[in-house]
Amino acid sequence: MIDKQKGVRMRVVLGATAGLLLMPVASLAETYSLTVDRVMIDTGDFVKQGIGYNGSSPGPVLRFKEGEEVTINVTNNLDESTSIHWHGLILPFEQDGVPGISFPGISAGETFTYRFPVQQAGTYWFHSHSGFQEPDGAYGAIVIEPKAREPFRYTRDYVVQLTDKHPHAGHQVMRNLKNMPDYYNRQQQTVGEFFSDAEENGLLNTLRDRLDWGGMRMMKADVEDVQGFTALINGKGPEQNWTGLFEPGERVRLRFINSSAMTYFDIRIPGLEMTVVQADGNNVQPVTVDELRISVAETYDVIVRPKEAQAYTIFAESMGRSGYARGTLAPQKGMAGEMPELRAPARLTMADMAGHQGMDHSGMDHSTMGQDMSVMDHAAMGHDMDSMDHAAIGHDMSTMDHAAMGHGDMKPADSADPFYAPGSGLLPTAANGGRFLSYTDLKAQQPLYPHREPIREIELRLTGNMERYIWSINGVTYDDADPIVLQYGERVRFKFVNDTMMAHPMHLHGMWTILDVGAGQWNPVKHTVSIAPATTVYTEVEVDAPGQWAFHCHLTYHMGGGMFRKVIVEGAPALEQAQHAETVLNEQGGV
Amino acid sequence: MRALHNGGLPALVLGMGLLVGLKVEAMELDDSGRKQSMAFWGIQFEELEYRYSDADEEIAVWDADAFYGTDDFKLRWLTRGEYAIEEQAYEGLENQIVGQFPVSEFFDAKAGIRIDTPEGPDRTYAVLGLSGLAPQWIEVDTNLYVSDEGDASADIDIEYELLLTNYWILTASLDATVAFSEDREIGVGQGLVSTETGLRLSYDLIDRAFSPYLGVVHERLYGDSAELARADGHGTEDWFAVVGARLAF
Numbered sequence A: 001m002i003d004k005q006k007g008v009r010m011r012v013v014l015g016a017t018a019g020l021l022l023m024p025v026a027s028l029a030e031t032y033s034l035t036v037d038r039v040m041i042d043t044g045d046f047v048k049q050g051i052g053y054n055g056s057s058p059g060p061v062l063r064f065k066e067g068e069e070v071t072i073n074v075t076n077n078l079d080e081s082t083s084i085h086w087h088g089l090i091l092p093f094e095q096d097g098v099p100g101i102s103f104p105g106i107s108a109g110e111t112f113t114y115r116f117p118v119q120q121a122g123t124y125w126f127h128s129h130s131g132f133q134e135p136d137g138a139y140g141a142i143v144i145e146p147k148a149r150e151p152f153r154y155t156r157d158y159v160v161q162l163t164d165k166h167p168h169a170g171h172q173v174m175r176n177l178k179n180m181p182d183y184y185n186r187q188q189q190t191v192g193e194f195f196s197d198a199e200e201n202g203l204l205n206t207l208r209d210r211l212d213w214g215g216m217r218m219m220k221a222d223v224e225d226v227q228g229f230t231a232l233i234n235g236k237g238p239e240q241n242w243t244g245l246f247e248p249g250e251r252v253r254l255r256f257i258n259s260s261a262m263t264y265f266d267i268r269i270p271g272l273e274m275t276v277v278q279a280d281g282n283n284v285q286p287v288t289v290d291e292l293r294i295s296v297a298e299t300y301d302v303i304v305r306p307k308e309a310q311a312y313t314i315f316a317e318s319m320g321r322s323g324y325a326r327g328t329l330a331p332q333k334g335m336a337g338e339m340p341e342l343r344a345p346a347r348l349t350m351a352d353m354a355g356h357q358g359m360d361h362s363g364m365d366h367s368t369m370g371q372d373m374s375v376m377d378h379a380a381m382g383h384d385m386d387s388m389d390h391a392a393i394g395h396d397m398s399t400m401d402h403a404a405m406g407h408g409d410m411k412p413a414d415s416a417d418p419f420y421a422p423g424s425g426l427l428p429t430a431a432n433g434g435r436f437l438s439y440t441d442l443k444a445q446q447p448l449y450p451h452r453e454p455i456r457e458i459e460l461r462l463t464g465n466m467e468r469y470i471w472s473i474n475g476v477t478y479d480d481a482d483p484i485v486l487q488y489g490e491r492v493r494f495k496f497v498n499d500t501m502m503a504h505p506m507h508l509h510g511m512w513t514i515l516d517v518g519a520g521q522w523n524p525v526k527h528t529v530s531i532a533p534a535t536t537v538y539t540e541v542e543v544d545a546p547g548q549w550a551f552h553c554h555l556t557y558h559m560g561g562g563m564f565r566k567v568i569v570e571g572a573p574a575l576e577q578a579q580h581a582e583t584v585l586n587e588q589g590g591v
Numbered sequence B: 001m002r003a004l005h006n007g008g009l010p011a012l013v014l015g016m017g018l019l020v021g022l023k024v025e026a027m028e029l030d031d032s033g034r035k036q037s038m039a040f041w042g043i044q045f046e047e048l049e050y051r052y053s054d055a056d057e058e059i060a061v062w063d064a065d066a067f068y069g070t071d072d073f074k075l076r077w078l079t080r081g082e083y084a085i086e087e088q089a090y091e092g093l094e095n096q097i098v099g100q101f102p103v104s105e106f107f108d109a110k111a112g113i114r115i116d117t118p119e120g121p122d123r124t125y126a127v128l129g130l131s132g133l134a135p136q137w138i139e140v141d142t143n144l145y146v147s148d149e150g151d152a153s154a155d156i157d158i159e160y161e162l163l164l165t166n167y168w169i170l171t172a173s174l175d176a177t178v179a180f181s182e183d184r185e186i187g188v189g190q191g192l193v194s195t196e197t198g199l200r201l202s203y204d205l206i207d208r209a210f211s212p213y214l215g216v217v218h219e220r221l222y223g224d225s226a227e228l229a230r231a232d233g234h235g236t237e238d239w240f241a242v243v244g245a246r247l248a249f
Helices: A002-022 A170-179 A191-201 A203-216 A366-384 A390-405 A556-560 A574-590 B002-018 B223-231
Strands: A029-042 A047-053 A062-065 A069-076 A085-087 A111-117 A122-127 A139-145 A156-165 A230-233 A242-245 A252-258 A265-268 A274-279 A282-289 A291-294 A299-304 A312-318 A324-330 A456-465 A470-473 A484-487 A491-498 A504-508 A513-515 A528-531 A536-542 A547-553 A564-570 B040-053 B058-069 B074-084 B089-102 B107-116 B123-134 B138-147 B152-163 B168-179 B191-203 B210-221 B237-248
Touching: A029 A062, A122 A252, A122 A299, A139 A156, A139 A252, A156 A242, A156 A312, A170 A556, A170 B040, A191 A203, A230 A312, A252 A291, A274 A291, A291 A299, A491 A528, A513 A528, A528 A536, A547 A556, B040 B210, B058 B089, B058 B237, B074 B107, B089 B123, B168 B210, B191 B223, B191 B237, B210 B223
Parallel strands: A029 A069, A062 A139, A156 A252, A230 A324, A242 A324, A456 A491, A484 A564
Antiparallel strands: A029 A047, A069 A111, A085 A122, A122 A139, A156 A230, A252 A299, A265 A291, A265 A312, A274 A282, A274 A299, A312 A324, A456 A470, A491 A536, A504 A528, A504 A547, A513 A536, A547 A564, B040 B058, B040 B237, B058 B074, B074 B089, B089 B107, B107 B123, B123 B138, B138 B152, B152 B168, B168 B191, B191 B210, B210 B237
């Protein structure tokens, strides 16, 4: 046990030492400057004042090199406090940029100097962690060039940063949600939908369905809290059509980053398969898919190989289908590929409600549930008909029905994703009937840590009250919560149980999250893990970073609503502390 | 300022670095606003309308509230008025200040004071109320009042919104008032006093901030209250056509 711990520690210490040793080498110390500015954001649908970096939103792509020591001078030109969090970067906690946890924030007019060694490679991003500045546009991308050769090849390299720019300012969205949780939901079930459902599933079934949901005071349409946004790719709205160029036959690396405040996207490029090579900055064993879902704050790097001299559309539908981002890969500027239709809005099912506190399991009539599932399935099929070919529908039926019906002894069909509740209305399917990326497809290319048993398990129930727009962990909001205390050197297993009807992308700062997909030492290493409604997900963390860190749902308004914790890592050994102090001393010397 | 920044901040960072594992909690400066309970405010006109009765009476009506507070406690001002346009007189004018706090997942309790200052005698009441969302999406607001005259009464408002589309909304509402003792001076008899039933068709024109509507409202007095009205030469039942807007800021 001690040896293993040592192994973990050694890695960190070596990393830090390497950083220190390399510091004097000029070529490996780079200085960057960022200004935080009021900017105008033009989405093509509307123009809105927001916040950006170096005069634009998104900010510049920061290109770091693995192993270098970066110095970043951040000048706050706003009339309010700000901060920058380097999302996914492993660094000393004072450099993590969370006001009140890592540092006091950057006051108006002040310049703050971040300095940290870059100990990793891959695709990341940065954003403000103050107030609601991030949804107002305060975000940018980070690309870190690796020291070693990458295990995949490509000739073109594009950042594809997705956001959900809303015409309302972030603080106003939060206030409207608090006053009226359905303020922005324009996909609610209507009288018209009642009659079309009744026609399809019978009047009584439909009535019973509505009464079941009404009895819980829950909405099947509660998939996207904040609608009415314009989805952007690298700051460009669907009409402005961000375009990446290629020569037919080239391999193009697309670095998808979801910097949205609230929106998950289902991404596809009709006509191209995507080979996923990296998730959250870490290499994964390549997996080729037709479509993938990127939850808020995640990144996925894919390689595509367009063979024809034609325009291919990058189409990213929001999970709730209330909006879409669109870009183009083309051999020359000004080309446009075919635009797919938006699929029908997702509807939650009773399966997504199973974790909800107000839900009495014993009282749930099984036959009703079965009914409801079949109702859901038919509806889903009906909606998908237009966009799906016949074979795909057939395929879908066989999988969804089995899972949905939930006959106790029947295993979910092969393609059912265990990261969704069986029969979930959020279960994604590929538009072309092909392969949709699941967390179970993600296997680490190289284990980052030696595999070992966790020392203890911490259960975190994701909880909330939609009507009051209160979001919490274990029923407690951040303002009332004690910090989560971890011991340096331990490996902790987190058990996430989602008791709400919404998906939550949970993000731990400062330390990697090893997502348990059942692959043992090949489990993927991430910084953000989406927990779907009514599911239980396990992650493990090697506690190797002293200090205090933020841990929260990355949906901006869920975080604002209280789904947030401070994590304190206690008991760093003397060596680590001395090392740490030395780093700080060195930094001081450099100022 | 500059010197202070250069000297002071690294020293602070150094201090924190040395104290890692010992006193990490010492730094509680939180200007992100998240560690504190967030306070919000809101202003809403549930009804702001012109009513035209079957007896050619014209009335301007509002039913509004404004609040400020956190998840745990809100201060709310509720105001309601009926202004007879021809008579240039307030048939009803009611203001409440209440404190509001959650008592269950879907309901808040309210306690405070209500002051009625219409044309005619004034009244002041102590208010205890319950407001929230009942199963099947029925909004409920019910209150118990005790007046400065010592009379007790209660009311209940229920409302249901039927979504014809996601923008066209048909709202059904029912308000009923019951008195536990008679207050002749203000025309209230014991028992069921009055009901107001409404049906309004609205369209969300600007987000949910401005939703114009058309509707019908039926008002009726019952029992002793109806007899008191008749004795004064007033009617006991009215039908109104209404036009107005729902506002929310």
